[in-house]
Amino acid sequence: MDLIHLTTPLFPEVVRGLAIGDMVDLTGTIVTGRDQVHKYLASGGKPPVDLSGLGIYHCGPVVVGKEGHWRISAAGPTTSMREEPYQAEVIERFRPGAILGKGGMGEKTRAALMAHDCVYLHVTGGAAQFLAERIVRVEAVYLQEFGQPEAMWVLSVRNLPALVTMDCRGSSLHERVREESLAGLNAAYGAPFTGGHPR
């Protein structure tokens, strides 16, 4: 499959050209945001940087060093679904071009992606070293009061690999796999355990 190169800021016409199953790599600026950042942004908080067209990465990195000399030592995605209560509002208010994370998101986010030309990019969970290699620089850090993993880290990335799993046309690969696996589950339920039970 051909790799689609994306650069931030992500413009709506670029996002509209993406479909689930597309493999992409992203170059430019992303900011990390986990539970605390999303709660803050969705409850009236102002983002310390202009998020329009950028990627919001569900990630709590391991960071070493100190102010001005930060180094990311591990940086894979966290489970996106925890941000479902907040994500739609964050997309509507601040218009990021992409949400990056793992595991996919729900109905509210799907609607927001469609309404505001945003895309969900799935990043391989746990692949912290492979992904940390693609982070070329820590540009800044904000909201450090939330603790190191929960702070907003502004990162320059080069060729960060990801998969489009929710596009702005309303398709979700996660939903498709869930439905297909439910059919599989019902089929498996039809074949009872043959080992019996000691009586």
Next chain:
Amino acid sequence: MEEDRVYQSMHELIRRTCTDLPQDILDAIENARAAERAGSIAQATLDTILKSSRLSRERTLPICQDTGALLALIQSRPGMDVVLIEEAIRKAVRALTAEGILRQNCVDPLTDRNTGDNTGQGAPQIHCELADGPTVVRVMLKGGGSENMSTQYSLPMARIQAGRDFEGVRRCLLDAVHQAQGQGCAPGILGVCIGGDRASGYLEAKRQLFRRLDDVNPSPVLALLEQTVVAQANSLGIGPMGLGGRTTLLGCKICVAGRHPACFFVTVSYSCWATRRYQVELDTTGGIGAWI
């Protein structure tokens, strides 16, 4: 045992657990990769996982940025060694956090503040078991995403038509895998306890994750149940990271614990592909005698 040697051993044990994916798990992921369709998303995902794990081993850096919550199980004769080991674990955790090997993963629920050094009330979690023979220390670093996918069933359960027998247990385990989809970082490993109580079930289920993936359960019926669940879970098509594919589970390890006649719990500890656990035997000075 000598305080300093015990500390060095615990530092090395935890550092390795965080940065060096156990060989049996790497082997299982390699096999899974070979079983996936060439050029599929599933295969590309497993490739990324394998590349990343090799990098972390080479560089001695965290396999996953979620370096987990630490569980330590100490097996020892009665005596002061246990106290030394417990203190050494806490000290090593603080040091490894400062070194950037462990992420700051302990939040005080009272203040919502991160303690900053991975220690706090009840953290890290250390259990001690008195036993004859050499001193053994087992360490597991389990990530929060997979811990959130862990679950407990009380049978009978109408929703999934699970009765109080092994067929009911099978239905619970497949349901747990389906509910988790990719969110626990599939392909995962299930640690399972049939029986026990609400508390012991979770701990026993987690202990099962220390078993090597290629071992065979000494109970033939449990061995068959383990095999059945892995094969059927892999037929669901959830795949690596839940993006579709043939590998949803790398293993399923089941134990039993005596249950109250009124209770029939099936407890599932879901672990991600990056299942990080090692165990060592300590020699009489506190040095690492053997990796077991």
